[in-house]
Amino acid sequence: MHKGSCLCGAVTFEIEGDLSAPDACHCSKCRKHSGHFFASTDVARERLAIKGTENITWFQSSEKVRRGFCATCGSSLFWDPPHKDWIAIAMGAFDGPTGTRLNKHIFVADKGDYYDIADGLPQNQQ
Template structure:
Protein backbone atom coordinates (compact mmCIF):
# COMPACT_ATOMS: atom_id res chain seq x y z
CA UNK A 1 0.00 0.00 0.00
CA UNK A 2 1.13 3.54 -0.78
CA UNK A 3 -0.18 6.66 0.92
CA UNK A 4 -0.06 10.34 0.10
CA UNK A 5 -1.68 13.71 0.59
CA UNK A 6 -1.91 17.27 -0.55
CA UNK A 7 0.34 19.93 1.01
CA UNK A 8 -2.08 20.85 3.81
CA UNK A 9 -3.32 17.30 4.51
CA UNK A 10 -7.00 18.02 3.79
CA UNK A 11 -6.90 15.34 1.06
CA UNK A 12 -5.31 11.98 1.84
CA UNK A 13 -5.23 8.92 -0.36
CA UNK A 14 -4.17 5.27 -0.39
CA UNK A 15 -3.32 3.03 -3.33
CA UNK A 16 -3.50 -0.72 -2.88
CA UNK A 17 -0.78 -2.72 -4.64
CA UNK A 18 2.36 -1.78 -6.49
CA UNK A 19 2.65 1.49 -8.36
CA UNK A 20 3.30 1.34 -12.09
CA UNK A 21 6.33 3.21 -13.41
CA UNK A 22 5.52 6.90 -13.70
CA UNK A 23 5.61 9.01 -16.84
CA UNK A 24 6.42 12.71 -17.20
CA UNK A 25 4.00 14.72 -19.32
CA UNK A 26 5.43 17.92 -20.80
CA UNK A 27 2.27 19.22 -22.53
CA UNK A 28 1.32 22.84 -21.94
CA UNK A 29 -1.80 21.91 -19.93
CA UNK A 30 0.17 19.71 -17.52
CA UNK A 31 2.83 22.37 -17.17
CA UNK A 32 0.24 25.03 -16.36
CA UNK A 33 -1.61 22.73 -13.94
CA UNK A 34 1.47 21.63 -12.01
CA UNK A 35 3.99 24.41 -12.56
CA UNK A 36 6.30 22.14 -14.58
CA UNK A 37 5.98 18.71 -16.16
CA UNK A 38 3.42 16.46 -14.46
CA UNK A 39 4.98 13.19 -13.28
CA UNK A 40 2.31 10.66 -12.41
CA UNK A 41 1.50 7.00 -12.13
CA UNK A 42 -1.66 5.46 -13.54
CA UNK A 43 -3.53 3.18 -11.13
CA UNK A 44 -6.82 1.32 -11.34
CA UNK A 45 -9.60 3.50 -9.96
CA UNK A 46 -10.75 0.68 -7.69
CA UNK A 47 -7.25 0.60 -6.09
CA UNK A 48 -7.54 4.23 -4.95
CA UNK A 49 -9.19 5.38 -1.71
CA UNK A 50 -9.52 9.13 -1.06
CA UNK A 51 -10.21 10.70 2.32
CA UNK A 52 -11.23 14.35 2.30
CA UNK A 53 -12.67 14.05 -1.18
CA UNK A 54 -14.90 17.03 -0.43
CA UNK A 55 -11.73 19.14 -0.66
CA UNK A 56 -10.91 17.93 -4.18
CA UNK A 57 -11.96 20.40 -6.84
CA UNK A 58 -12.23 19.03 -10.36
CA UNK A 59 -11.39 21.13 -13.40
CA UNK A 60 -12.39 19.80 -16.82
CA UNK A 61 -9.32 20.72 -18.86
CA UNK A 62 -10.46 18.89 -22.00
CA UNK A 63 -13.59 17.16 -23.24
CA UNK A 64 -12.41 13.76 -21.99
CA UNK A 65 -10.31 14.62 -18.94
CA UNK A 66 -10.53 16.41 -15.62
CA UNK A 67 -7.82 17.40 -13.17
CA UNK A 68 -8.19 17.26 -9.40
CA UNK A 69 -6.56 19.59 -6.94
CA UNK A 70 -6.97 20.44 -3.26
CA UNK A 71 -9.36 23.36 -2.82
CA UNK A 72 -7.58 24.39 0.40
CA UNK A 73 -3.89 24.44 -0.60
CA UNK A 74 -4.01 24.08 -4.40
CA UNK A 75 -1.88 20.92 -4.66
CA UNK A 76 -2.20 19.20 -8.04
CA UNK A 77 -3.18 15.60 -7.30
CA UNK A 78 -5.09 13.76 -10.02
CA UNK A 79 -5.51 13.45 -13.79
CA UNK A 80 -8.75 11.61 -14.48
CA UNK A 81 -10.22 10.53 -17.79
CA UNK A 82 -13.68 9.52 -16.45
CA UNK A 83 -14.30 7.15 -19.37
CA UNK A 84 -11.23 5.06 -18.44
CA UNK A 85 -10.76 2.58 -15.58
CA UNK A 86 -7.55 4.29 -14.38
CA UNK A 87 -6.61 7.58 -12.75
CA UNK A 88 -3.19 9.23 -12.70
CA UNK A 89 -1.81 10.40 -9.35
CA UNK A 90 0.93 13.00 -8.97
CA UNK A 91 4.14 11.33 -7.80
CA UNK A 92 5.07 14.33 -5.66
CA UNK A 93 1.97 13.76 -3.51
CA UNK A 94 3.08 10.33 -2.26
CA UNK A 95 4.50 10.06 1.25
CA UNK A 96 7.86 8.32 1.50
CA UNK A 97 9.51 6.06 -1.06
CA UNK A 98 7.38 4.73 -3.92
CA UNK A 99 9.68 1.96 -5.14
CA UNK A 100 9.32 3.23 -8.72
CA UNK A 101 11.52 4.71 -11.41
CA UNK A 102 10.35 7.04 -14.14
CA UNK A 103 9.64 5.26 -17.41
CA UNK A 104 8.98 7.74 -20.20
CA UNK A 105 8.58 11.39 -21.24
CA UNK A 106 5.48 12.27 -23.27
CA UNK A 107 4.44 15.34 -25.26
CA UNK A 108 8.05 16.50 -25.43
CA UNK A 109 7.29 18.42 -28.64
CA UNK A 110 5.30 20.79 -26.41
CA UNK A 111 7.81 21.07 -23.54
CA UNK A 112 8.98 24.39 -22.16
CA UNK A 113 12.07 26.00 -23.65
CA UNK A 114 13.58 26.64 -20.22
CA UNK A 115 14.78 23.08 -19.58
CA UNK A 116 16.37 20.08 -21.26
CA UNK A 117 15.52 16.42 -20.84
CA UNK A 118 18.80 14.60 -20.45
CA UNK A 119 18.06 11.54 -18.33
CA UNK A 120 18.30 9.06 -21.22
CA UNK A 121 14.70 7.84 -20.92
CA UNK A 122 12.53 7.39 -24.02
CA UNK A 123 10.84 10.56 -25.28
CA UNK A 124 7.61 10.60 -27.26
CA UNK A 125 6.74 13.72 -29.25
CA UNK A 126 3.03 13.17 -28.49
Protein backbone atom coordinates in the same frame (compact mmCIF):
# COMPACT_ATOMS: atom_id res chain seq x y z
CA MET B 1 0.19 0.12 0.61
CA HIS B 2 1.17 3.55 -0.68
CA LYS B 3 -0.09 6.71 0.98
CA GLY B 4 -0.10 10.34 0.01
CA SER B 5 -1.75 13.70 0.47
CA CYS B 6 -1.96 17.29 -0.60
CA LEU B 7 0.24 19.92 1.06
CA CYS B 8 -2.25 20.79 3.83
CA GLY B 9 -3.54 17.24 4.44
CA ALA B 10 -7.18 17.99 3.59
CA VAL B 11 -7.03 15.29 0.87
CA THR B 12 -5.35 11.96 1.59
CA PHE B 13 -5.21 8.75 -0.38
CA GLU B 14 -4.12 5.13 -0.10
CA ILE B 15 -3.31 2.69 -2.89
CA GLU B 16 -3.23 -1.08 -2.53
CA GLY B 17 -0.35 -2.88 -4.25
CA ASP B 18 2.55 -1.80 -6.40
CA LEU B 19 2.63 1.34 -8.52
CA SER B 20 3.21 1.34 -12.25
CA ALA B 21 6.25 3.14 -13.63
CA PRO B 22 5.43 6.85 -13.86
CA ASP B 23 5.75 9.00 -16.94
CA ALA B 24 6.43 12.71 -17.27
CA CYS B 25 4.03 14.73 -19.40
CA HIS B 26 5.41 17.95 -20.88
CA CYS B 27 2.23 19.18 -22.61
CA SER B 28 1.26 22.79 -21.98
CA LYS B 29 -1.82 21.82 -19.94
CA CYS B 30 0.18 19.60 -17.58
CA ARG B 31 2.85 22.26 -17.23
CA LYS B 32 0.24 24.88 -16.33
CA HIS B 33 -1.53 22.47 -13.94
CA SER B 34 1.62 21.52 -12.06
CA GLY B 35 4.02 24.43 -12.58
CA HIS B 36 6.48 22.22 -14.47
CA PHE B 37 6.02 18.84 -16.16
CA PHE B 38 3.53 16.45 -14.53
CA ALA B 39 4.96 13.14 -13.35
CA SER B 40 2.25 10.63 -12.49
CA THR B 41 1.42 6.96 -12.12
CA ASP B 42 -1.75 5.30 -13.38
CA VAL B 43 -3.76 3.45 -10.74
CA ALA B 44 -6.82 1.23 -11.15
CA ARG B 45 -9.77 3.00 -9.52
CA GLU B 46 -10.68 0.00 -7.37
CA ARG B 47 -7.22 0.13 -5.73
CA LEU B 48 -7.52 3.81 -4.73
CA ALA B 49 -9.17 5.10 -1.54
CA ILE B 50 -9.47 8.87 -1.16
CA LYS B 51 -10.39 10.71 2.06
CA GLY B 52 -11.42 14.34 1.95
CA THR B 53 -13.08 14.17 -1.45
CA GLU B 54 -15.17 17.19 -0.46
CA ASN B 55 -11.90 19.17 -0.56
CA ILE B 56 -11.10 18.25 -4.17
CA THR B 57 -11.92 20.76 -6.87
CA TRP B 58 -12.24 19.27 -10.34
CA PHE B 59 -11.42 21.28 -13.43
CA GLN B 60 -12.60 19.92 -16.79
CA SER B 61 -9.45 20.67 -18.80
CA SER B 62 -10.63 18.96 -21.99
CA GLU B 63 -13.61 17.05 -23.29
CA LYS B 64 -12.30 13.75 -21.91
CA VAL B 65 -10.14 14.72 -18.91
CA ARG B 66 -10.52 16.55 -15.64
CA ARG B 67 -7.81 17.57 -13.21
CA GLY B 68 -8.18 17.41 -9.45
CA PHE B 69 -6.54 19.66 -6.91
CA CYS B 70 -6.99 20.50 -3.24
CA ALA B 71 -9.44 23.36 -2.81
CA THR B 72 -7.59 24.51 0.32
CA CYS B 73 -3.89 24.47 -0.57
CA GLY B 74 -4.05 24.11 -4.38
CA SER B 75 -1.90 20.97 -4.63
CA SER B 76 -2.17 19.27 -8.03
CA LEU B 77 -3.16 15.67 -7.31
CA PHE B 78 -5.06 13.90 -10.09
CA TRP B 79 -5.37 13.62 -13.85
CA ASP B 80 -8.67 11.84 -14.38
CA PRO B 81 -10.20 10.44 -17.57
CA PRO B 82 -13.60 9.43 -16.05
CA HIS B 83 -14.38 7.10 -18.97
CA LYS B 84 -11.35 4.91 -18.11
CA ASP B 85 -10.94 2.39 -15.28
CA TRP B 86 -7.82 4.18 -13.97
CA ILE B 87 -6.75 7.58 -12.67
CA ALA B 88 -3.31 9.23 -12.72
CA ILE B 89 -1.87 10.39 -9.42
CA ALA B 90 0.87 13.01 -9.08
CA MET B 91 4.15 11.45 -7.96
CA GLY B 92 4.94 14.44 -5.76
CA ALA B 93 1.87 13.75 -3.61
CA PHE B 94 3.16 10.40 -2.30
CA ASP B 95 4.51 10.10 1.24
CA GLY B 96 7.82 8.29 1.39
CA PRO B 97 9.43 6.06 -1.21
CA THR B 98 7.30 4.77 -4.08
CA GLY B 99 9.59 2.02 -5.33
CA THR B 100 9.27 3.34 -8.89
CA ARG B 101 11.45 5.04 -11.47
CA LEU B 102 10.39 7.38 -14.24
CA ASN B 103 9.64 5.37 -17.38
CA LYS B 104 9.36 7.89 -20.23
CA HIS B 105 8.62 11.45 -21.28
CA ILE B 106 5.52 12.30 -23.32
CA PHE B 107 4.45 15.37 -25.29
CA VAL B 108 8.05 16.57 -25.42
CA ALA B 109 7.24 18.65 -28.51
CA ASP B 110 5.41 20.99 -26.07
CA LYS B 111 8.07 21.08 -23.35
CA GLY B 112 9.20 24.38 -21.87
CA ASP B 113 12.26 26.08 -23.31
CA TYR B 114 13.84 26.59 -19.89
CA TYR B 115 14.96 23.00 -19.34
CA ASP B 116 16.51 20.03 -21.13
CA ILE B 117 15.56 16.37 -20.91
CA ALA B 118 18.84 14.56 -20.56
CA ASP B 119 18.09 11.45 -18.48
CA GLY B 120 18.28 9.03 -21.43
CA LEU B 121 14.68 7.84 -21.09
CA PRO B 122 12.43 7.44 -24.14
CA GLN B 123 10.88 10.66 -25.41
CA ASN B 124 7.60 10.65 -27.29
CA GLN B 125 6.77 13.75 -29.30
CA GLN B 126 3.06 13.28 -28.51
